[in-house]
Amino acid sequence: MILASRHSWARLVAAIAFTIACMNVHVDAKQAPKKKQKTTAVKSSAKKSKPAAKTTAKPADKAPPKEAQPDSSVVKIDANDPKAFTKAILLDKQGVEFEVVGEEKQPAPKLVVKEKKKEDFFDFSTMLVPITHPAPIASKYGIRDHRLHRGVDVSVIKDEPVLAAFPGVVTMAKYNKGGYGHYVIVDHENGLQTLYGHLSERLVKIGERVYPGDIVGLAGNSGRSSGAHLHFEIHYGEINIDPETIVDFPNWDLKPGVEKVSKKSIVRAHYNMQRKLKKEGTYVVKKGDTQGKVAKWFNISIEALCRINNLKPGAPLKAGQKLLGSK
Ligand SMILES: [Zn+2]
Structure with a gap:
């Protein structure tokens, strides 16, 4: 007869869980009920393999307290023994009574949870050109100009509609005097973000849901711009994506194969560009340099130079100091 109490059975179940973990049973993190099923399944199959235990084990509520049954013939299995479960199975097969004793010093290892593999490519085939x-x-x-132009500038007709490329939510819609002018950023469900700059007018608000074809604004010449054009960027978080990877200009046709663009290649291209930028886009301050001179070298405003490099406007520069014109 098995004298294992409910408590020690819980330990056994923990040991079963540990065994499952060792067998590399992976359970989808998002499918919590499955995790439960897995454990239950092993527990019940263990029971099936030892019907004797099932039939002879006393219901826990009817079992007398452990202290009342001092029986030296009962084999004790230390709950901290990594082989506790194996020993229990073997003893049970042999018909030997056993009891799991002792508190586990450490909580039972959790099941190895492996996230479902995410897609390693982007599907741009549903993109609507703006x-x-x-x-x-x-x-x-x-x-x-020694800095990264993070998008493409396309010639447009002033005040023509600019359309959202994918469904998503507007996360930015504001005016930036020295840069993008009126601009809009949309966060898309596929993990991408698109930016539409130098608009003459914004027609969406932060938090607004947009669908492909919705007009986010009118094309224009606002901000740091010398003629009507759309500045269009595609991002994947911190990763900049060259729109020409996806779109065949000037026709705005989607390129062949855009339904499966490798994320790896996009990330690699981004870091290659960052390396190039570090080489070509770093200004090393010389004696006598001013913020104005460096800003001119980058063709940006002093405000932008200070923002990018965390400088106090007007503060003197130190010789040897490295400054950037973009990030
Ligand atoms: Zn631009």
């Missing part, structure tokens, strides 16, 4: 007619690129993505 401009509905052929529009040549006026300035490409890449390093320009």
Whole structure:
């Protein structure tokens, strides 16, 4: 007869869980009920393999207190013994009574939880291009004036509608005098973000849900711009994506194969560009340099230089100091 109390059975179940973990049983984190099922399944199969234990074990509520049964023939299994479960199974097969004793010093290891593998590519095939007619690129993505131009500039007709590329939620809609002018950022469900800059007017608000084809604003010449154009960026979090990877300009056609663009290749391209930027876009301060001079080298405002490099406006620069014009 098995004298294992409810408490020690709980330990056995923990040991079973440990065994499962060792057998690399992976349970989807998002499917908590499955985790329970797994444990239960092993528990019940263990019971099936030892019907004697099942039939002879006394219900816990009817079992007399442990102290009342001092029986030296009962084999004690230390709950801290990593082989506790194996020993219990063997003893049970042999028909030997056993009891699991002792408190576990450490909580039983949890089941190894492995997240479902995320997709390692982007599907851009459902992207709707923000401009509905052929529009040549006026300035490409890449390093320009020692800093990174994070998107493409496309020539547009002033006040023409600019459309959302994917469904999503507007996370930014504001005016930036020295940079993007009126601009909008949309956070998409596929993990991407798109930015539409130099608009003459914003037609969405932060928090607003947009669908492909919704007008986020009108194209324009606001901010740091010298002619009507749309500055269009695609991001994947901190990763900048060259829109020309996806779109064939000037026709705004999607390139072949965009339904499966490797995330790895996108991330690699981003870091290659960052390396290039570090080489070509770092200004090493010389004696006598001013914030104005360095800002001019980067073709940005002093305010932008200070913001990017955490400088106090007007503060003197130190020789040898390294400054950036973009991040
Ligand atoms: Zn631009």
